[in-house]
Amino acid sequence: MRSSVMPLGPTVSQDRVITSFPKWYTPAACLQLREHFHGQVSAACQHRNTGTVGLKLSKVVVVGDLYVGKTSLIHRFCKNVFDRDYKATIGVDFEMERFEVAGIPFSLQIWDTAGQEKFKCIASAYYRGAQVIITAFDLTDMQTLEHTRQWLEDALRENEPGACFLFLVGTKKDLLSGAACKQAEAEAVRLANEMQAEYWSVSAKTGENVKAFFSRVAALAFEHSVLQDLERRSSARPQVGDGDIIRMEGHPPETQDSKRPSSPGCC
Numbered sequence: 001m002r003s004s005v006m007p008l009g010p011t012v013s014q015d016r017v018i019t020s021f022p023k024w025y026t027p028a029a030c031l032q033l034r035e036h037f038h039g040q041v042s043a044a045c046q047h048r049n050t051g052t053v054g055l056k057l058s059k060v061v062v063v064g065d066l067y068v069g070k071t072s073l074i075h076r077f078c079k080n081v082f083d084r085d086y087k088a089t090i091g092v093d094f095e096m097e098r099f100e101v102a103g104i105p106f107s108l109q110i111w112d113t114a115g116q117e118k119f120k121c122i123a124s125a126y127y128r129g130a131q132v133i134i135t136a137f138d139l140t141d142m143q144t145l146e147h148t149r150q151w152l153e154d155a156l157r158e159n160e161p162g163a164c165f166l167f168l169v170g171t172k173k174d175l176l177s178g179a180a181c182k183q184a185e186a187e188a189v190r191l192a193n194e195m196q197a198e199y200w201s202v203s204a205k206t207g208e209n210v211k212a213f214f215s216r217v218a219a220l221a222f223e224h225s226v227l228q229d230l231e232r233r234s235s236a237r238p239q240v241g242d243g244d245i246i247r248m249e250g251h252p253p254e255t256q257d258s259k260r261p262s263s264p265g266c267c
């Protein structure tokens, strides 16, 4: 898992401040059932002992068929706008979002990729180094759900095994209701469990669940970064052995980076 160092900037807006651990959409397909930050993470945040986490950003990659609403979802969250007209993404685009999680600055770099086949090879060049993969489908078009397996496989191929949190997101929730929505969600939850992904239904048009979803993404990515940083620092601490030799226990950073996220149910 890779993170890049980013420069310090202004403080975040109030609606990007996360103080309590955001909840899942459904416990039936959820990466983390805890309602609070991990104890070690809370303590580290309280004592401002989060190492370099506050200076880093996590990469989020959004993939899925054309027209499912990837760009709309990102624009609703980052710019609070919705455009009814379709403008295909050409290759890739990205947005930066700054948060404050448990008092610590944290940023997501959200990569929006093209769903059109002809742009796939450009887009796939940007899959590497993702900490989070969001696979989107249109709740009103179940073929797009079937295609998520392939999108996920392609994105995972470019990343270390177990290095990413996975989300499956059903879009355009405003267009479905009642039994049709329940049925589409049930199928999606089944697939999310197979993929070991967390499931969310959202609407970019109405904004339903959009902020809650990205807050959840940010909190999980943040928590994992802090835990990883704590683990890296504790395993790099020198230890005095039986004799006069000082042993350095630990692994090179690359090995640590490729560890699975520690929460249950992620890839």
Ligand SMILES: Nc1nc2c(ncn2[C@@H]2O[C@H](COP(=O)(O)OP(=O)(O)OP(=O)(O)O)[C@@H](O)[C@H]2O)c(=O)[nH]1
Pocket: 064, 065, 066, 067, 068, 069, 070, 071, 072, 073, 083, 084, 085, 086, 087, 088, 089, 090, 113, 114, 115, 116, 171, 172, 173, 174, 175, 202, 203, 204, 205, 206
């Ligand atoms: N009703 C409704 N329409 C939506 C929603 N999200 C997106 N759309 C519409 O769906 C169409 C496609 O949305 P985009 O966000 O451009 O789709 P995309 O997945 O980024 O497409 P590509 O860039 O080609 O991969 C647009 O006309 C949007 O207005 C939604 O939540 N509700």
Ligand SMILES: [Mg+2]
Pocket: 070, 071, 072, 087, 088, 089, 112, 113, 114, 115
């Ligand atoms: Mg797009």
